[in-house]
Amino acid sequence: MVDEADVNEFLARIAGDLSNQVGELTTDLVELYARELPHLVHDDESVVSLLSASLFQNIDTALRIFVHGIDPTRVEAPAAAMEYARRLAQRGTPVIDLIRAYYLGQTAILNHALTQATRLADDPVLLGGMMSKALTGTFAFIDRVTRQVVSAYQEERDRWLLNRSALRAARVRELLEGDGQELDAVETALSYRLRGTHLAMIVWHAVEPAQGNALGSLESVTAALGEGLPTTGLPLLVPADERCAWVWFPLEKAVLPQEEDVQRVLEKAEPTVRLVLGDPGEGIEGFRRSHRQAGRVHALSTAAGEQCERALTFRDVGALALMASDVAATRSWVGDILGELATDDEQHERLRETLLVFLATGGSYTAAAAKLTMHKNSVQYRVRKAEETLGRAVTDNRLDVELALKLCQRLGSAVLLAP
Known part of the structure; x- marks a missing residue:
């Protein structure tokens, strides 16, 4: 078994030798990036110069860790x-490219270290111990540094987005308020x-994201959703505040994204993300109306x-959104219509769900059973229990009952009665 002191001494020697070649190692990494991440190298001269300085300082720091036994x-x-x-x-460069650059650099430097080590020692046990120590140390260093640089990236991205969008946000607010503006000038500004x-x-x-990259993640969600839409250009994204953004997609035709596409985007996003959509609209008035609709649904959510569900559309919940502007009054109305059926527990939730599907399928027990993947007799039993709880047949006040059930489904405990 190799002595740890011998491993540390040998590793310090290797690192010391490489410390005399930091300039050459930096050049090698720039050439590596030119092959693997060419857009980082084929860029503005000042940015490439900063890349070289970053590489030089990172390599120098990493080698000093092993030379001096730094934690x-x-x-x-x-x-x-x-x-x-x-x-x-x-510059809008994806953060994954920054992270990948660090791990490409780590692999390249470790290869240099192994080449140097095999020239200086032929003891496989010593070489194995040295590489194990080097791998552990470089991983800890890369993990520590990438956490810091990614945090700096995210903070700068949010700050830059806010600053860049300040003028655009002012123009958009004026446009939404209907102030007279020259159309060509507004389009140019936006x-x-x-x-x-x-x-x-x-x-x-909905709450402060754990990663601290609020606007950046909203921008990513917008881009992902836009990929599934027939757009004629890039979406317009304007930060409303540090955790919320207003977005408009320019469409070839008036369509909404498929529900499965929205869910797929949200599954990949942070769990704190929510989104609402208006209906497509034409011209400036459609631009305003679609946003007003999204605003009403946002208030509902x-x-x-x-x-509440993570994604809502005005087409699905527009009437509910208008009703829910006063939540206290809405809760009272739901209680008046549904009575005990509005109780916030699992038993009454099952009854409400079954009754809502029954009404949505035109009062068909067979269709409701198929949609709920239940036996027809089970649907009949639940509908009967729901009517007993209501104290009347659902056909007596069908429209109000269906609206009240939808409010319960969308708003949950905000309008339900305590058990």
């Missing part, structure tokens, strides 16, 4: 590395064509809190 978990990311991360954020079909969306974090 890698206590090392701070070099200044050039932090600034390079911020510059990439400003980099968005107002002549056409628009679909408005409001996307936000906010009132419902955590019980």
Whole structure:
């Protein structure tokens, strides 16, 4: 078994030898990036210069860890590395490219270390111990530094998005308020064509996201959703605040995204993300109307809190959104219509769900059973129990009952009665 002191001494020697070649190693990594991440190298001269400075300082810092026996978990990311991360954020470079650059660099430097080590020692046990120590140390260093540079990237991205969008946000608010503006000038300022079909969306974090990259993640959700739509250009995204954005998609035709596409996007997004959609509209008035509709549904979702579905559309819940502007009054009305059936427990929830599907399928026990994947007799039993709880047949006041059931489904405990 190799002695740990011998391993540390040998590793320090290897790192010391490589420390004399930091300039050459930096050049090698730039050439590696030119092959693997060419857009990082074929960029503005000042940015590429900053990349080289970041590489030089990171390599130098990593080697000093092994030369001097420094704890890698206590090392701070070099200044050039932090600034390079911020510059990439400003230029819209995906953060995954920054992370990949670090792991490509780690692999390349470890290969140099192994080549150097095999020239200086032929003891496989010593070589194995050295590489194990080197792998553990470099991983700890890369993990520590990437956490810091990604955090700097995310903070800069949010700040930059807010600053860049300040003028656009002011123009959009004026446009929504109906102030007279010259159309061509507004389109130029927004980099968005107002002549056409628009679909408005409001996307936000219900609570502060764990990753701290609020606007950046909302931008990613917007881009992902836009990929499934027949758009004529890039969406217009305007931050409403640090956790919420207003979005418009320019469409070739008036369509909404498929429900499965929306759910797929949300599954990949942070769990705090919520979104609502208006109906598509034509021209400037359609731009405004679609946003007003999304705003009403946003108010509905906010009132419902955590019980609400993560994605809602005005087409599905427009009437509910108008009713739910006063939640206290809505809760009282739901109680008047449904009575005990509005109780917030599992038993009454099952009855409400069955009754709502029964009404939505035209009062057909067979169709409701198929949709609920239940036996027809079970549907009949639940509908009968629901009517007993209501104290009357659902046909007596069908429209109000169906609306009240939908409010319970969408708003949950916000309008339900305590058991």
